[in-house]
Amino acid sequence: MTAPNTEILAKAIQQLSATSAASLAQLCIAAAPRVLSKREALHRAGKPCESVWFVEKGYLRAFQADEAGRELNHCFYLENSFATDLVSLRTHQPSVLTLQAGEPTLVWEWPKQRLLDLYATSIEAAQFGRMLLGYLLLKQERQTRFFQHYGPAERYAHLLREQPALVQRVSVSQLASYLGMARETLSRLRSA
Amino acid sequence: MTAPNTEILAKAIQQLSATSAASLAQLCIAAAPRVLSKREALHRAGKPCESVWFVEKGYLRAFQADEAGRELNHCFYLENSFATDLVSLRTHQPSVLTLQAGEPTLVWEWPKQRLLDLYATSIEAAQFGRMLLGYLLLKQERQTRFFQHYGPAERYAHLLREQPALVQRVSVSQLASYLGMARETLSRLRSA
DNA sequence: GATTACGTGTGACAAAAGGCACAAAATGCG
DNA sequence: CGCATTTTGTGCCTTTTGTCACACGTAATC
Numbered sequence A, B: 001m002t003a004p005n006t007e008i009l010a011k012a013i014q015q016l017s018a019t020s021a022a023s024l025a026q027l028c029i030a031a032a033p034r035v036l037s038k039r040e041a042l043h044r045a046g047k048p049c050e051s052v053w054f055v056e057k058g059y060l061r062a063f064q065a066d067e068a069g070r071e072l073n074h075c076f077y078l079e080n081s082f083a084t085d086l087v088s089l090r091t092h093q094p095s096v097l098t099l100q101a102g103e104p105t106l107v108w109e110w111p112k113q114r115l116l117d118l119y120a121t122s123i124e125a126a127q128f129g130r131m132l133l134g135y136l137l138l139k140q141e142r143q144t145r146f147f148q149h150y151g152p153a154e155r156y157a158h159l160l161r162e163q164p165a166l167v168q169r170v171s172v173s174q175l176a177s178y179l180g181m182a183r184e185t186l187s188r189l190r191s192a
Numbered sequence C: 001g002a003t004t005a006c007g008t009g010t011g012a013c014a015a016a017a018g019g020c021a022c023a024a025a026a027t028g029c030g
Numbered sequence D: 001c002g003c004a005t006t007t008t009g010t011g012c013c014t015t016t017t018g019t020c021a022c023a024c025g026t027a028a029t030c
Helices: A006-016 A021-029 A086-091 A112-121 A123-149 A152-162 A164-169 A172-179 A183-191 B006-016 B021-029 B086-091 B112-121 B123-149 B152-162 B164-169 B172-179 B183-191
Strands: A032-036 A041-043 A051-057 A060-065 A071-077 A097-101 A105-111 B032-036 B041-043 B051-057 B060-065 B071-077 B097-101 B105-111
Touching (some): A006 A021, A006 A051, A006 A123, A071 B123, A086 B123, A123 A152, A123 B071, A123 B086, A123 B112, A123 B123, A152 A164, A152 A172, A172 A183, B006 B021, B006 B051, B006 B123, B051 B112, B060 B172, B071 B172, B105 B112, B112 B123, B123 B152, B152 B172, B172 B183
Antiparallel strands (some): A032 A105, A041 A097, A051 A105, A060 A071, A060 A097, B041 B097, B051 B105, B060 B097
């Protein structure tokens, strides 16, 4: 694992919202690096989520346990993604989901309050916040359409085309759960 | 149709983000009322989307035409919702979706640039923008889970529980498309 | 290095959903 | 009001997906 490197973070922020050097530094300083080993939990269901993370290396898996105790995978956050449990973050309710590293992983952690303070005092920081949410919302809308109007075969084909890295790095059973199909169905789609 | 009434709009804004009277007025003044008759298009696929709307009365349907020419319903915006085509709004690309009134409808329209100007000059307006996006993102995440991990029967039951008004007001074929199932499947679920 | 646990592929069957056809009901329009 | 058009419900059959069972290979453990 290479040493934490604020430059990657800074680049990701700049990419979302052109920001002055001063505001950029404010945002970067507000985040602390955190290293996770494979399968280590970054955030556990049951606790309120109080942070936003940025994945520099490795990846995170967000999942929820259903009534039967099976894991429902919500999504994966690969390198260069911003992750949080927005539901818990906004509602202050305990999280239903767990964030876990799928590989040795390096993230940057922002305490929620730190971000809110910045947003309230700096219009540039606020703009970054808006841009980040806008970007996430756009992705999430695409995600919804993906599940709303595609069947299992189309979903797998689409994922293979758009995110081949994800298909490589994640186990078949976790991918199947993410794709909303039975493990066996995905296994058959793969061998077809 | 009752006359346009800024108070409903003001209330919706306040509910998202506590805002001073001055900022609130700025936001309200920036929007213009617009009346639509049933089936009238508010925004057509092919044009870039340059506005954000708030639905005061009636409802909007967002749909896309697939390769076969069938309409894929993305979602419905009932009273008190904020609507736009975020993909087009952010990317400046022509829209793939059309927004159409499902009933005689009254909306408030914000030109995108007006909002951006406000966001750039007022930290309170920027906060409203962030709150709105956060709220929409939260809803959209729920929406994704809904399609990702629920089957047709669960989806219908859930919708009936959470949004009975929608089920009443929208035709079966449009609802089915929205729910990601065949018209016949929904028809059978209803009579079960 | 043998043993165990786990993840994955695959066959057989059951259940669910889709597609087509058509009749009944509702809606729109002159 | 009555005719035409659209929408909805339903039977029949096909296709797809899920479930269960088990074999195989790989990786973890002692």
